[in-house]
Amino acid sequence: MTGFLGVETSITGRQWCGPGIERDRQAEAMAQATSLPRPLCQTLARLGVASDEAEAYLTPALRDLLPDPRSLRDMQAAAERFLLAVAKRQKIAVFADYDVDGGTSAALIIDWLRQMEQPAPTLYIPDRIDEGYGPNEPAMADLAAAHDLIICVDCGTLSHAPVAAAKGADVVILDHHLGGETLPDALAVVNPNRQDETGDLAHLCAAGVVFLMLVEAGRQLREAGQSGPDLMGFLDLVALGTVADVAPLIGVNRAFVRQGLRIMARRERVGLVALADVARMDATPNAYHLGFLLGPRVNAGGRIGRADLGARLLACDSPAEARAMAERLDQLNTERRAVESEVRAAAMEQAETRGFDAPLVWAAGEGWHPGVVGIVASRLKETANRPAIVIGLDGDEGKGSGRSVAGIDLGAAIQRLAAEGLLIKGGGHKMAAGLSVARDKLEPAMARLSELLGKQGAGTYGPADLRLDGVLMPGAATIDLITQIEAAGPFGAGAPGPRYVFPDCQITFAKQVGDSHLKLRFGDGLGANLDAIAFGAFDGPLGPALMAHGGASFHLAGRLEINTWNGRQSVQMRLEDAAPAALGP
Numbered sequence: 200m201t202g203f204l205g206v207e208t209s210i211t212g213r214q215w216c217g218p219g220i221e222r223d224r225q226a227e228a229m230a231q232a233t234s235l236p237r238p239l240c241q242t243l244a245r246l247g248v249a250s251d252e253a254e255a256y257l258t259p260a261l262r263d264l265l266p267d268p269r270s271l272r273d274m275q276a277a278a279e280r281f282l283l284a285v286a287k288r289q290k291i292a293v294f295a296d297y298d299v300d301g302g303t304s305a306a307l308i309i310d311w312l313r314q315m316e317q318p319a320p321t322l323y324i325p326d327r328i329d330e331g332y333g334p335n336e337p338a339m340a341d342l343a344a345a346h347d348l349i350i351c352v353d354c355g356t357l358s359h360a361p362v363a364a365a366k367g368a369d370v371v372i373l374d375h376h377l378g379g380e381t382l383p384d385a386l387a388v389v390n391p392n393r394q395d396e397t398g399d400l401a402h403l404c405a406a407g408v409v410f411l412m413l414v415e416a417g418r419q420l421r422e423a424g425q426s427g428p429d430l431m432g433f434l435d436l437v438a439l440g441t442v443a444d445v446a447p448l449i450g451v452n453r454a455f456v457r458q459g460l461r462i463m464a465r466r467e468r469v470g471l472v473a474l475a476d477v478a479r480m481d482a483t484p485n486a487y488h489l490g491f492l493l494g495p496r497v498n499a500g501g502r503i504g505r506a507d508l509g510a511r512l513l514a515c516d517s518p519a520e521a522r523a524m525a526e527r528l529d530q531l532n533t534e535r536r537a538v539e540s541e542v543r544a545a546a547m548e549q550a551e552t553r554g555f556d557a558p559l560v561w562a563a564g565e566g567w568h569p570g571v572v573g574i575v576a577s578r579l580k581e582t583a584n585r586p587a588i589v590i591g592l593d594g595d596e597g598k599g600s601g602r603s604v605a606g607i608d609l610g611a612a613i614q615r616l617a618a619e620g621l622l623i624k625g626g627g628h629k630m631a632a633g634l635s636v637a638r639d640k641l642e643p644a645m646a647r648l649s650e651l652l653g654k655q656g657a658g659t660y661g662p663a664d665l666r667l668d669g670v671l672m673p674g675a676a677t678i679d680l681i682t683q684i685e686a687a688g689p690f691g692a693g694a695p696g697p698r699y700v701f702p703d704c705q706i707t708f709a710k711q712v713g714d715s716h717l718k719l720r721f722g723d724g725l726g727a728n729l730d731a732i733a734f735g736a737f738d739g740p741l742g743p744a745l746m747a748h749g750g751a752s753f754h755l756a757g758r759l760e761i762n763t764w765n766g767r768q769s770v771q772m773r774l775e776d777a778a779p780a781a782l783g784p
Contacts, residue, residue, distance in 0.1 A: 229250040245668060266400060273389045281371065290320075291320040292348070300406055300440045301352060308320065308413075332354065343365035347369065356372060363383070369386045389408055435462040435463040448690065460484050486690060504528075504534075508527065557649050559652050565592050569598045569600075572590065600634075601613065730770075733745075733773075757772045
């Protein structure tokens with residue numbers, strides 16, 4: 200297959216892939232039928248939207264996309280038990296995972312109970328290093344001794360022994376991780392990824408599952424002639440959990456995030472306001488802000504600090520306390536980046552030595568911090584375009600985290616490995632998983648995992664191609680066009696934003712910014728110019744090649760965004776790749 204604009208190998212070593220003839224025809228027909236801009240129609244066609252569905256897709260209504268909570272098994276029982284605890288003012292404990300999805304899930308329940316003027320529940324988040332992921336027997340036994348109801352959020356589906364240890368208390372599990380052949384003996388296990396579910400809602404994160412439980416609780420309250428909190432105001436938390444957990448932005452998830460961003464823009468939740476301020480967010484929030492500014496800071500407490508700090512911030516109603524916690528999380532995030540940088544360099548060197556040809560890329564090191572191995576696995580995955588596992592070794596055991604690529608179910612392979620006895624424990628979902636492995640079984644476990652992933656087709660993936668939506672000229676890249684295209688969003692996992700090529704352009708300004716970023720300006724020679732930023736360009740060949748442009752023309756590929764600076768808006772390109780124009784036809 201010939202590369203788009205003739206680019207078989209770009210500066211970053213990728214082949215460019217443009218839209219096929221059939222999609223071009225669909226976009227053209229949609230543009231004629233709807234009078235929408237052709238670049239927007241190209242995006243809609245890629246997302247599988249038909250011409251007669253375009254208007255509804257661009258204005259999604261949550262009420263039209265929200266599934267019936269009772270379509271999930273055990274949902275009615277979970278909400279009934281929750282409301283019984285509320286009616287009797289029983290003692291409730293929330294056991295949550297230490298990541299953003301767990302923190303937002305816990306904050307949803309805490310805020311709902313506060314608005315119902317209920318006693319604050321006990322929040323329990325395990326320490327990543329001392330306790331590891333999910334419920335453990337001592338913690339559950341202690342919670343059961345002092346509480347009537349334990350709600351496990353973003354965890355618990357595989358926790359048979361810990362649930363059994365919670366004697367004297369009812370346990371409700373609200374989760375989305377892949378279920379096993381049997382379920383724990385809990386009062387209710389609500390999980391769209393149970394093996395006996397249809398899979399229609401498998402894309403939900405835990406915060407989405409918790410929100411649906413609150414919707415069901417609200418319905419049961421209304422049936423009893425009572426009322427509950429306005430749930431629309433909770434969607435900022437659902438949006439943050441959805442984006443940070445890299446849940447696909449399709450179906451109701453897209454509506455959750457779209458509406459949640461509007462709620463967040465009101466700056467009514469003091470924890471998120473404090474977090475946005477400390478992250479220096481000075482623009483209307485979007486999915487990028489959730490995934491790359493807010494999410495990492497919420498995660499920082501669970502990674503290298505106090506595990507419950509992020510959840511407590513999200514549930515906080517005191518501006519002073521929120522500011523203090525946000526500043527601490529920002530500090531921890533800075534420390535996390537330093538730790539991550541060390542581990543990433545060592546893991547990358549080890550993985551390169553081992554080679555990127557196998558279906559699995561992996562690395563393991565002595566004392567690597569468990570809080571950063573997942574982030575480093577993401578970097579390895581992006582580099583090799585293969586599933587990646589990174590493991591920190593301590594004594595006779597290693598704790599690791601993995602990330603997958605589209606079409607490869609890492610969670611299922613990890614579960615299979617645990618069932619075969621090669622792991623101490625492991626679980627997750629398609630795109631991310633965690634594991635514990637004995638040191639003496641590390642090599643055979645990784646070899647077997649590579650074999651299992653190879654059977655799914657992981658070994659057939661080469662360097663990631665750059666997929667493009669079409670060609671634009673600098674003069675066509677206006678704020679109005681970007682605003683119209685953003686109506687097809689929010690964009691993220693499962694629904695990537697559009698990427699365009701500006702062909703045959705001349706670079707008129709180029710400057711290195713910081714250690715690794717490139718800022719440049721380019722034009723088409725017809726008077727139209729565009730600013731661009733390429734993050735991390737000097738970590739690879741892109742920055743040096745464009746700095747030494749020598750007046751040559753380039754095809755420049757990336758995404759468009761609206762840059763806000765001192766209250767003024769301008770169009771900016773987030774440059775991802777380039778190729779000398781001489782390569783083109």
